[in-house]
Amino acid sequence: MNTEDLELLEAVEPTVARLTAEHRERRENWYAHEYVPWEKGRSFVDEPWDPSQATLSPEVRTSLVLNLLTEDNLPYYHAEIAGRLPRDGAYAEWANLWTAEEGQHAIALRSYLLTSRNCDPVSLEEDRMATMEAGHFSGYEDPAALFVYTATQELATRVSHRNAGRLADDETAYSLMARIATDENHHFLFYRGVASEMLEQSPETMLEPIFRVFDNFKMPGTVIPGFVRRAVDMARVGVYSLRIHHDRVLEPLLRDWRIEHLTGLSAKAREFQEKIMEIPDRVLKAAEIFERRTARLAGSS
Numbered sequence: 001m002n003t004e005d006l007e008l009l010e011a012v013e014p015t016v017a018r019l020t021a022e023h024r025e026r027r028e029n030w031y032a033h034e035y036v037p038w039e040k041g042r043s044f045v046d047e048p049w050d051p052s053q054a055t056l057s058p059e060v061r062t063s064l065v066l067n068l069l070t071e072d073n074l075p076y077y078h079a080e081i082a083g084r085l086p087r088d089g090a091y092a093e094w095a096n097l098w099t100a101e102e103g104q105h106a107i108a109l110r111s112y113l114l115t116s117r118n119c120d121p122v123s124l125e126e127d128r129m130a131t132m133e134a135g136h137f138s139g140y141e142d143p144a145a146l147f148v149y150t151a152t153q154e155l156a157t158r159v160s161h162r163n164a165g166r167l168a169d170d171e172t173a174y175s176l177m178a179r180i181a182t183d184e185n186h187h188f189l190f191y192r193g194v195a196s197e198m199l200e201q202s203p204e205t206m207l208e209p210i211f212r213v214f215d216n217f218k219m220p221g222t223v224i225p226g227f228v229r230r231a232v233d234m235a236r237v238g239v240y241s242l243r244i245h246h247d248r249v250l251e252p253l254l255r256d257w258r259i260e261h262l263t264g265l266s267a268k269a270r271e272f273q274e275k276i277m278e279i280p281d282r283v284l285k286a287a288e289i290f291e292r293r294t295a296r297l298a299g300s301s
Contacts, residue, residue: 005143008202009086015197017090019190020097027101027186032108035176041115053117056168059237061118063164064109064173066230068124069131070157070221071106074099076136077220084146098187105180112176127225134223144198145209151191152217152249158184159248160240167237192256203262207272210259214250214279236294242287250280 054061078099085091113119140146158181165177199206219240221227235241254260259276262269 004205008198008205009091009143011201012194012197013086013090016094016194019193020090020094023097023186023190026189027183030104030179032104032111035108035172035179036111037115037172040117042117044121049117049120049122051120054119055116056118056170056173057237059233059239060164060168060173061113062230062233063160063167063237063239064113064177065119065124065127066221066224066227066234067157067161067164068106068109068113069127069224070219071102071109072128073131073136073220073223074102074106075132077102080136080138081146081150084141084143094190098190101183101187105183108176108180112172116170116172118173131221131224136220136223138220140209140213142209144195144206145212147191147195147198148206148210148213149217151188151195152213152253153220154184154188154191155253156217156219156240156245156249158188159244160234163239163244164234167239192253196257199257204266204269207259207262207265207269207276210257211272211276211279214276217245235290242283242290246280246283246287250283254280
């Protein structure tokens with residue numbers, strides 16, 4: 001980590017401490033066992049799983065499984081965040097707290113899917129092993145880009161979880177995914193707040209990593225087996241798509257961080273500012289192409 005990175009982390013540490021304290025006050029503790037329909041659980045040895053036992057649509061099951069497998073890679077997320085931040089003080093407190101809260105999501109979601117028989121337990125475990133063996137690395141070494149990426153990813157995850165729950169024809173799934181999405185929103189508020197303070201402290205430093213993240217954003221689940229096919233299925237039913245990414249992630253963050261209105265920048269920083277503001281139009285055009293292609297395929301089927 002270079003001197004500039006260390007100075008930026010030191011400058012925003014009081015904000016990290018404040019945001020962590022606000023998070024503790026704001027977040028309501030919850031317990032996974034209160035959301036899981038344990039009374040529906042049956043032995044998979046005595047009664048092997050069959051697709052006819054599922055109660056959710058294939059698209060919703062795909063969404064919940066993909067979201068679960070993404071959550072399963074938490075050890076890699078923790079290692080990346082904790083490994084690029086100071087190992088004590090406010091940063092360590094947040095990294096450990098965040099990890100503990102995130103771990104609950106996979107526990108709850110896996111328990112729901114298995115007790116309700118809305119996933120193949122063998123395939124789920126094989127995909128978990130393959131996903132974790134593949135590992136995860138965001139590609140962002142610098143703390144500025146890491147906070148921008150995590151803010152973006154937490155917001156995208158909140159949207160995906162909530163949409164999956166809304167499409168589930170099951171009150172338990174709806175309540176559980178709403179609960180998890182609320183957690184993701186609290187985490188998003190923290191990461192957005194830290195990135196906002198970094199932008200306030202050093203806009204010249206932040207615009208380049210914001211461009212880097214926005215220009216090539218990928219969810220952390222890309223290593224999951226069959227990710228592209230599953231992501232397309234989720235996009236088609238409105239769980240998460242390029243248009244949703246544009247409307248619910250990119251545009252809100254650009255407004256929150258007031259990227260378009262930053263002034264007093266160097267020529268290089270203004271260049272990144274302009275490049276950032278061009279990204280939404282490019283994403284929207286790609287979304288329109290996907291939607292037209294999907295509509296043609298639906299019409300021909």
